[in-house]
Every structure is written in structure tokens, then in C-alpha cells.
Amino acid sequence: MPMTSVTMEDQQYTPKALLEYLATRPDKAPVTLEIAKGILEANTPRDYISTTSLTSKCMRAAGLKANTDYTESVEGLWAAWRGTAMHSSLEKAAQGLDGVVPEARFHTDVAKVLGRRKRAPFSGSPDIVDVNKGEINDWKFTREGKAPRYGNPWAEHVEQANLNRWLVDHSTKVEYQGTTWTEVEAFRPMDWTAMRVTYLDDRGATPITITKSIQIPKKDGNGTKAARVTDVWSDQQVEDLIRDRYPVIEDSLSGKNIPAPPPGWEHQSHILCSFCPVRAACAALEAQGK
Numbered sequence: 241m242p243m244t245s246v247t248m249e250d251q252q253y254t255p256k257a258l259l260e261y262l263a264t265r266p267d268k269a270p271v272t273l274e275i276a277k278g279i280l281e282a283n284t285p286r287d288y289i290s291t292t293s294l295t296s297k298c299m300r301a302a303g304l305k306a307n308t309d310y311t312e313s314v315e316g317l318w319a320a321w322r323g324t325a326m327h328s329s330l331e332k333a334a335q336g337l338d339g340v341v342p343e344a345r346f347h348t349d350v351a352k353v354l355g356r357r358k359r360a361p362f363s364g365s366p367d368i369v370d371v372n373k374g375e376i377n378d379w380k381f382t383r384e385g386k387a388p389r390y391g392n393p394w395a396e397h398v399e400q401a402n403l404n405r406w407l408v409d410h411s412t413k414v415e416y417q418g419t420t421w422t423e424v425e426a427f428r429p430m431d432w433t434a435m436r437v438t439y440l441d442d443r444g445a446t447p448i449t450i451t452k453s454i455q456i457p458k459k460d461g462n463g464t465k466a467a468r469v470t471d472v473w474s475d476q477q478v479e480d481l482i483r484d485r486y487p488v489i490e491d492s493l494s495g496k497n498i499p500a501p502p503p504g505w506e507h508q509s510h511i512l513c514s515f516c517p518v519r520a521a522c523a524a525l526e527a528q529g530k
């Protein structure tokens with residue numbers, strides 16, 4: 241079930257009624273018609289399981305959103321919409337750069353990975369695939385000063401970049417600039433050299449390459465020393481993640497089995513639960529021991 245109502249300044253509207261109201265161009269409304277339309281479109285449920293769904297912090301929320309009516313607030317969706325708008329702007333800027341493919345959507349079927357016959361559609365849309373250089377670049381929007389300071393990007397962003405890498409290599413269909421391609425080789429680098437997450441906040445950009453620490457021989461031949469090298473996961477590592485999570489999100493979205501709150505999120509206690517539009521449904525289910 242979709243988002244059936246939306247609040248703005250504590251008034252409740254259906255999505256259609258909100259757009260009709262904003263079409264009258266009221267003074268002092270917190271958003272314009274175009275922004276509200278963008279916000280609603282960005283929250284339209286998708287009919288595929290994506291790299292984003294597999295790396296979401298709470299798969300229970302995805303299941304509850306898909307299976308209960310819920311209300312969002314325009315004010316609460318503002319930050320997410322701002323990220324979407326900046327993505328569109330960056331996508332436009334990236335078009336025409338040599339070898340750079342912005343915002344293509346890659347599709348495949350992971351039935352074989354899951355060891356079953358029933359179709360298992362899976363898709364993802366890396367922000368940038370640099371086919372010439374063999375790189376994936378993702379943009380993430382964060383509050384000022386909240387980008388990771390040391391080492392790697394946040395764990396879910398590392399997972400998403402690696403799932404996207406696997407997907408690019410195993411895709412059977414690509415949607416790009418309004419065309420669907422089944423000849424996908426042109427979207428696939430020969431080799432992967434780097435994956436990077438760029439955190440954007442109100443002050444600027446912080447690009448961080450995904451790396452791991454390994455031991456390399458010292459120049460003088462006396463033992464080894466730690467060095468950081470690009471971390472591109474093996475197919476096996478990515479496929480283990482798909483086997484672990486795909487059935488969980490699939491059952492959650494179908495309503496067959498809504499997972500329990502993640503450990504430490506019980507009783508809606510995580511900070512992100514404060515912004516969750518299905519918080520009431522989550523609590524009601526939990527009260528039934530589910």
C-alpha cells in the first residue's frame with residue numbers, strides 16, 4: 241500500500257489534494273507545486289528489489305511501507321528531496337564526459353545466485369560508472385560535518401558500491417537516457433580500479449575511496465608493513481550478501497514475513513525511528529510480539 245496521505249504544516253491532504261492546493265500558488269506555503277510533485281514522485285513505490293533495498297538499515301520499514309497505509313510529512317521529506325534534486329543536477333553535469341555513464345539503471349535476475357527457479361529481479365543505479373577508468377562513484381548527502389572522518393565510507397555505502405559493481409558486471413539489461421539496452425558491454429569496464437563515495441554537505445564535497453588494509457613487503461626486505469589498497473569485493477562476497485538479504489527483503493515487501501526491528505531498534509528506540517512514517521504500525525506489530 242502506498243503513502244495515502246501527506247501532511248504540510250500539520251494539515252493532512254491526499255497527495256492529489258496537496259498538489260491541487262499548491263497549484264493555487266498560496267503565499268507562505270513551505271514548498272511549491274514543483275517541489276511537492278518532486279517529493280511525491282521520489283516516494284513512489286518501486287516494483288523491483290534494488291541495491292538500495294538490500295542495504296537499507298531497516299528492512300522492517302520497507303515491508304510496513306509496502307503493506308500498510310501511511311502518512312509522510314512534506315517537511316520530513318525535504319532533506320531527501322534536496323538530495324534527489326542535487327543528484328539530477330550532477331547527472332546533467334556528468335553527461336557528455338568521456339566514458340562517464342551517469343545514473344544508468346542496471347537489471348539482472350539473481351535466481352541462479354539464490355539457487356531457485358522463480359525469477360528474482362534485481363537492479364541498481366550507480367551514480368557514475370566511469371567505463372574508461374573502471375570506477376564507480378556514488379554521491380551521498382549528509383548533514384554538515386557528518387561525512388566519515390577516517391578510513392572508509394559508511395558500511396552500507398561500501399556494500400552498495402560493491403553490489404553495484406557486481407550488478408554492472410552481471411547485468412542483462414540497462415536503462416539509460418530513456419532507452420533500454422540489451423547489448424550491455426558498452427556500459428561495463430574491462431577492469432575495476434576504484435570505488436568511491438563522495439559525501440556532499442552544505443560546505444562542499446568529501447570524496448573517499450573504498451580501501452582495505454593489507455600487509456606488503458618492506459623495501460628493505462625486513463618483514464611487512466600495512467598499506468591501504470582499493471577494496472573491490474569478489475563476486476563470492478557480493479553473492480553471499482545477496483543470498484543473505486534478498487529473501488528477507490522479498491518476504492518483507494510481499495508482507496509474507498515482516499522482519500523484526502533490527503537489533504537495538506526495538507521499541508522504536510533508534511534515532512532514525514523518530515523520522516519513520518510507519519512507526520505506529522511498527523509499534524502495533526511489536527505489541528503483538530511480531
Ligand code: SF4
Pocket residue numbers: 298300301304501502505506508509510512513516517518519522523
Ligand atoms: S520505527 Fe524504527 S524499527 Fe520500526 S520500522 Fe521504522 S525504522 Fe524500523
